[in-house]
Amino acid sequence: MxxxxxxxxxxxxxxxxxxxxxxxxxxxxxxxxxxxxxxxxxxxxxxxxxxxxxxxxxxxxxxxxxxxxxxxxxxxxxxxxxxxxxxxxxxxxxxxxxxxxxxxxxxxxxxxxxxxxxLTEEERDGFLAVARRALHGMATLSEDRATSS
Amino acid sequence: MxxxxxxxxxxxxxxxxxxxxxxxxxxxxxxxxxxxxxxxxxxxxxxxxxxxxxxxxxxxxxxxxxxxxxxxxxxxxxxxxxxxxxxxxxxxxxxxxxxxxxxxxxxxxxxxxxxxxxLTEEERDGFLAVARRALHGMATLSEDRATSS
DNA sequence: GTACATGGTGTGTCTTGCTCACGGTGTACT
DNA sequence: AGTACACCGTGAGCAAGACACACCATGTAC
Structure with a gap:
């Protein structure tokens, strides 16, 4: 996947x-x-x-x-x-x-x-954790682009 | 939450x-x-x-x-x-x-x-499972609205 | 061969969103 | 005081995305 x-x-x-x-x-x-x-x-x-x-x-x-x-x-x-x-x-x-x-x-x-x-509390927490990490990764990407420009 | x-x-x-x-x-x-x-x-x-x-x-x-x-x-x-x-x-x-x-x-x-x-495979699967269930719920909602109109 | 469906387009409208320039107003610092 | 500057909303104008309606040229089925 x-x-x-x-x-x-x-x-x-x-x-x-x-x-x-x-x-x-x-x-x-x-x-x-x-x-x-x-x-x-x-x-x-x-x-x-x-x-x-x-x-x-x-x-x-x-x-x-x-x-x-x-x-x-x-x-x-x-x-x-x-x-x-x-x-x-x-x-x-x-x-x-x-x-x-x-x-x-x-x-x-x-x-x-x-x-x-x-959703169980576990499922919800897991989902949110993944979303948060993804958002953090995104932020890093955006910063990289900002500094390199 | x-x-x-x-x-x-x-x-x-x-x-x-x-x-x-x-x-x-x-x-x-x-x-x-x-x-x-x-x-x-x-x-x-x-x-x-x-x-x-x-x-x-x-x-x-x-x-x-x-x-x-x-x-x-x-x-x-x-x-x-x-x-x-x-x-x-x-x-x-x-x-x-x-x-x-x-x-x-x-x-x-x-x-x-x-x-x-x-992500570990587990995390990814969990995330996708939640997303799929949410999409399914959405579809149900949309159908309800369509039939009731 | 006629009736109907399909494929693309002209015309017009609406919504979202931007910039630039401007007039009226607050504020801070001489 | 007075002057400079920053801030608030708006007039004018523009580009993009997207829709509906009407239209003509072409395919297709009966």
Whole structure:
């Protein structure tokens, strides 16, 4: 069994989950990026500056503006002025947005339980250990590339 | 340890590998989709109809046209008439494309070895077993959604 | 030989994501 | 004070990935 095929499985797993999520989102009228923004706000549990949102989502401030534009137009979230910093804009979920985000988070957890809920503790630990070592190997690879450039 | 967090790790792993691949591709002047097409042709080992390429890449025929347009313009691949079916167009790698594809495949294998190469057979089997069960659970979920719609 | 299926493409749209430049605002240091 | 600088969001413009619909040329089956 080549390491190659293990990597294939990881991608297959991520792809399938991604596909499923994508299709459930479409029913809600949400795209992956917009849903990500809602979930980020949900997880934060408070209003975020657009800048903060961009940091969490790992995208540029410019893109956050566009994202929030749509979320606001469709009633998922709203902008408000920052109380003390007049440069900043706060983004908060509307009731509708909060409900959708909570539901999506719950669905994600259900899916995770369906996939990994019936594992023994041993199996889970073994799986995570392998994943962690792989991530560490990856990090090493990335650093090598960074220093050699 | 919640199943939730296991899913997070899978995504993290896939994301990191994806990021690394993306950056190596950019140095070559390739985008993910175009590189995918080259690798698909490489793996097939023969010229493919555009339709076949679309099936492998899981995208629409229209998108294949656009993809091949660019690959052809940039000298990675070339079109030729199908010898017997005059509707069909065959896509084949140029020498340059074949070389790049082979190199990318080798790099991918190297990365996989860095991540999973030092596992014992037991660890690898355990990991794969978990992944397979998760995939199976996913499939069940997807079917449920399909029948209930 | 007619009806239908298949293969590729023109046109148009949407989403994600980037850069660059800019105006308004905070902050720190003279 | 005032000046320099950093930070926040946004206007404008662009590239990539991907979809649907309509269309024409070609194969195929009846």
């Amino acid at each position: 080549e390491p190659d095929l293990v990597l294939d499985k990881v991608f297959e797993l991520a792809d399938r989950v991604g596909d499923l999520m994508h299709s459930t989102l479409k029913e809600r009228g949400l795209t992956p990026a917009r849903a990500g923004a809602l979930l980020a706000l949900h997880k934060a549990g408070r209003a975020l500056r657009q800048r903060e949102l961009g940091d969490v989502l790992r995208c540029t401030p410019r893109h956050v503006t566009a994202l929030v534009d749509v979320l606001e137009a469709q009633g998922w979230a709203g902008r408000s002025a920052h109380p003390t910093d007049r440069r900043a804009t706060l983004v908060a979920l509307t009731d509708r947005g909060a409900e959708a985000a909570a539901q999506m988070a719950a669905e994600r957890q259900d899916a995770a339980r369906t996939m990994f809920g019936d | 919640e199943p939730d967090l296991v899913l997070d790790k899978v995504f993290e792993l896939a994301d990191r590998v994806g990021d690394l691949m993306h950056s190596t591709l950019k140095e070559r002047g390739l985008t993910p989709a175009r590189a995918g097409a080259l690798l698909a042709l490489h793996k097939a080992g023969r010229a493919l109809r555009q339709r076949e390429l679309g099936d492998v890449l899981r995208c629409t025929p229209r998108h294949v046209t656009a993809l091949v347009d660019v690959l052809e313009a940039q000298g990675w691949a070339g079109r030729s008439a199908h010898p017997t079916d005059r509707r069909a167009t065959l896509v084949a790698l140029t020498d340059r494309g074949a070389e790049a594809a082979a190199q990318m495949a080798a790099e991918r294998q190297d990365a996989a070895r860095t991540m999973f190469g030092d």
